[in-house]
Amino acid sequence: MNEDIIVIGGGIAGLSAAARLSADAKVTVLEMESATGYHASGRSAALIEENYGAPSVQALNKASMAHFRDGGYLTQRGLLIVAQKGDKEAFEADVSHMGVDRITPDEARALVPILAKDRVDMAAYHAEAFDIDTDRLMQDFIRVLRGNGGQVITDAVVTAIRQDAHGWHVSAGAQYSAPTLVNAAGAWADLVAGIAGLTPLGLIPHRRSMARLPAPGGHDTTRWPMFFGVSESWYAKPDAGALLVSPAEEAATYPHDAFADDMTLAEGLDRYQQMVTPEVTRPLATWGGLRTFAPDRTLVLGRDPHAPEFVWCAGQGGYGFQTSPAASALLADLVMGRTQHLDESAVAALRPDRLRA
Amino acid sequence: MSKLPPSASIAEAAGGAKLHAPSAARNGPAIVALIQQIAPARGRALEIASGTGQHVAELACALPQIDWHPSEIDPLRIASVDAYVAEAGLANLHSAQQLDATRDGWSAAHRPYDLVHLSNLLHLIPEPAAKAVITEAASAVADNGLLVLYGPFKRGGALTSQGDTTFDAELRAADPAIGYKDDAWVTRVLTQAGLTLIAIREMPANNLAFIASRRRP
Helix, strand or coil: CCCCCEEEEHHHHHHHHHHHCCCCEEEECCCCCCCCCCCHHHHHEEEEEEECCCHHHHHHHHHHHHHHHHHHHHCEEEEEEEEEHHHHHHHHHHHHHCEEEEECHHHHHHHHHECCCCCCCEEEECCCEEEEEEHHHHHHHHHHHCCCCCCCEECCCCCCEEEECCCEEECCCCEEEEEEEEEEEHHHHHHHHHHCCCCCCCEEEEEEEEEEEEEEHEEECCCCCCCEEEHHEEEEEEEEEEEEEEEECCCCCCCCCCCCHHHHHHHHHHHHHHCCCCCCCCCCEEEECCCCCECCCEEEEEEECCCEEEEEEEECCCCCHHHHHHHHHHHHHHHHHCCCCCCCHHHHHHCHHHHHH | CCCCCCCCCCCCECCCCCCCCCCHHHHHHHHHHHHHHCCCEEEEEEECCCCHHHHHHHHHHHCEEEEEEECCCCCCHHHHHHHHHCCCHHCCCCCCCECCCCCCCCHHHCCCCCEEEEEEHHCCHHHHHHHHHHHHHHHCCCEEEEEEEEEEEEEEEEEECCHHHHHHHHHHHCCCCCCCCCCCHHHHHHHHCCCCCEEEEEEHEEEEEEECCCCCC
């Protein structure tokens, strides 16, 4: 099949990029699993907080808000940080870089009534944090792609990539050819680069485990904010009548179908337990996901300086959904050679050139 | 219970308490063939939303090594399932238990099953209820056990046949909260219920079967 652009990876990164590119090109997305969004995109806590991430990530967050608001993808959630007496230094650091406002422990307990009175010594809150409707966001990007004549091929495992004078030739069950290749393969992005004969960028997947607990103490968790231990040592987030708790670990690993690490999960649940009164019961379910970071923890967006028809859309880390509207728009602008709407220094911080020096 | 269009729920009297659904008769053989390929060598199976009881009777007959436990929410259908169970007279087919599969927490009262099977329900209920069914069904699956979800679904957010487009529109006209669920959504809910997706199989009449396992790599 002859395309203008082949996108490898059918998670939020690849689908959003494909949707934007499809306005000007014939785009095919190749997804190795049977359904889109199977790996990291299907395991996200799906929160947007504009001050989360490196400065270039924050620039993407801010530039994404209009798309999220106009599309009605957001539900107000709020973000709460709770700390014990000995954690003053770490708590002050969180307050200064997360843009949260100090509140009293009593005010924190009014938001999350299970917080332990004798443990929560300091708290801070920020209302401007939102749940993202990730299912609809991905479906809408697919709809745009299809509306522009593009397609998503599932069960398409890439086994070979070669480039000749006509462009890239990708073997993935069938053969696909296009002048331009976009690498949106998430945890597999460096492997895809290797298959294409390029030097990897040093993108490392990091596991994060999750547990779903029954609603603690029988409380209705619906309106609770997402709440964090200091220095993101654990977090908890309401989820359809239950509570997700994560140890928020970043354990470097290899690309695979991730699952929770039981020991790490137990330690994280213990850190959560120290701050709440109800006893932690057996999780209803556990799972894991991979957050894939570049060495500088910033996305990698744009043409590879060593192979300009090889385009990176990778290193989303834990910011893939929250940055997707602006990251995909920037990627399409860079590929199509249009003026970028983002700040120049942010664009420089995002392009792969920085890692190819 | 959701409001359903006539096209969603055709079951005719079939003598005594027995009901007969032509759609269940049509897709029965494909479901039986699929489960024969993947079922464990022995064990216990739960069928959720057994409906008329046609499927579980065929499954118990075709898979004698498995102990089949049908379940249903509706008393009329429970009577129908039990009539099929009585007629089959199989040692590995048990009478129906009343179960509201959309109720949070039901799985806690069940000993884990080696196989949990659900056909043709998720498009008939709202998304939060469908999520509860999948999550609880996943919790009812034993280690190394399987969950099989069969039915009509959207693929990548799209309805992929004229029949599906019509049926989904009829469902949503009867109750705006119900209708086809998306394959990516089902996959995410399965994963976040602690299962590993093994395969999504294309089935006759543009149906899909999701096969997921509670296994550790």
